[in-house]
Amino acid sequence: MSTTSGVLVGNPRPASRTLGAAVALRDAVHRLVPDVETGPVVDAAELAQQVFAPGATEVKAALAALGEVNVLVVASPTYKATYTGLLKAVLDQAPGGWLKGVVALPLQVAAADKHALAVDLHLRPVLVELGATVPGPGVFVNEARLNGDHELLTGELAAELESTGVANTLRALLTTAKV
DSSP: OOEEEEEEEOOSSTTOHHHHHHHHHHHHHHHHSTTEEEEEEEEGGGGGGGTTSTTOOHHHHHHHHHTTOSEEEEEEEOBTTBOOHHHHHHHTTSOTTTTTTOEEEEEEEESSGGGTTHIIIIIHHHHHHTTOBOOSSOEEEEGGGOSSOHHHHHHHHHHHHHHTTHHHHHHHHHHHHHO
């Protein structure tokens, strides 16, 4: 049984810097736990037209694919001191217990450090409500760190996961999941 990771980004702008940060966090996980395979990346901006369309299947298909991963990075820019309405609308379509058995890593990006608490105050609880295990604090990235150097950001995020103890918890959870 393989361990896979996925990414869900709730930025209304396609191919956003938030997506880049989320992929860097996913890659940081891969550095720390090398046997994790890369899984689906869902940019909710590409689904925006379908989110409120009756009978649309794209959002449900994306959620089904992400529901099969073991590690899920869920990322959003910080809008009005919380995560985006687009991400909320996508997550509202997830079935109860959707993330049961999944280790979720919440990530929020903002222009000011004063928004650093939003990830744990708002995004973490919705992931736990959906059944996820969230090891340690969520990840906050100030936009100033998004300078386009993917490898640098990946390394910084890996170091943060190590320093907060999330990396050890993640390793333990994924080892237990394979048994």
